[in-house]
Amino acid sequence: MKLLKKLIAVVxxxxxxxxxxxxxxxxxxxxxxxxxxxxxxxxAKLFVNNCLNCHAASAMRYNRLKDIxxxxxxxxxxxxxxxxKVGDLMKVAMAPRDAKDWFGAVPPDLSVIARAKAxxxxxxxxxxYTYLRTFYKDDTRPTGWNNMVFPNVGMPHVMxxxxxxxxxxxxxxxxxxxxxxxxxxxxxxEQVKPGKMSAIEFDNATADLVAYLAWMAEPAQHTRKRxxxxxxxxxxxxxxxxxxxxxxxxxxxx
Numbered sequence: 001m002k003l004l005k006k007l008i009a010v011v012x013x014x015x016x017x018x019x020x021x022x023x024x025x026x027x028x029x030x031x032x033x034x035x036x037x038x039x040x041x042x043x044a045k046l047f048v049n050n051c052l053n054c055h056a057a058s059a060m061r062y063n064r065l066k067d068i069x070x071x072x073x074x075x076x077x078x079x080x081x082x083x084x085k086v087g088d089l090m091k092v093a094m095a096p097r098d099a100k101d102w103f104g105a106v107p108p109d110l111s112v113i114a115r116a117k118a119x120x121x122x123x124x125x126x127x128x129y130t131y132l133r134t135f136y137k138d139d140t141r142p143t144g145w146n147n148m149v150f151p152n153v154g155m156p157h158v159m160x161x162x163x164x165x166x167x168x169x170x171x172x173x174x175x176x177x178x179x180x181x182x183x184x185x186x187x188x189x190e191q192v193k194p195g196k197m198s199a200i201e202f203d204n205a206t207a208d209l210v211a212y213l214a215w216m217a218e219p220a221q222h223t224r225k226r227x228x229x230x231x232x233x234x235x236x237x238x239x240x241x242x243x244x245x246x247x248x249x250x251x252x253x254x
């Protein structure tokens with residue numbers, strides 16, 4: 001019994017330990033745009049042009065984009081590669097072995113990345129929004145880029161031309177728990193080279209991309225929520241009827 005209790009305690013601590021090992025960079029909140037069709041359409045375009053070269057979304061078909069207001073012709077003319085068809089899954093041509101050689105690991109499938117990154121510190125959308133906006137130039141990394149949310153990330157900054165080139169500034173401070181140690185605290189970004197977009201335009205484009213990723217993770221999320229409200233209302237009415245019927249039945253028995 002003691003051994004079983006110890007095993008249960010260890011298992012319970014595993015999620016906490018895994019979260020503690022991750023970076024604790026504060027997440028920026030992003031507005032929910034999953035009901036905004038224009039934002040989703042722009043996000044789908046950004047996803048295909050910037051993400052789909054390396055990352056697959058194998059649980060999503062191109063023709064599902066009709067749910068966000070696109071026609072087959074719009075999908076075919078603007079979002080498909082030459083050999084793809086409207087009914088195909090969103091896959092990449094890059095071989096896993098090549099991806100591992102180039103990036104050190106196979107880029108993850110992004111079908112449900114917005115749900116996978118959700119945690120107690122914020123939604124998956126907040127994580128993605130902050131992650132995509134906190135790349136900075138770091139010549140010590142193989143790709144030349146690093147990230148504040150995901151330190152030592154293997155992914156390069158694919159949207160650097162839009163955001164521009166930035167470096168991260170760090171200030172040296174004494175550790176609050178151990179004054180003999182010095183810690184490097186993030187002190188902001190410094191713009192080295194301007195991008196094609198202003199900071200506001202880039203943040204807006206990133207929010208559209210994140211909205212698409214959140215929608216793609218569960219295209220029927222709003223339908224599910226609407227149905228959930230009706231189901232709860234039905235259960236509430238049924239509960240009242242069952243309660244009154246039960247009272248009426250036992251009244252006759254007594």
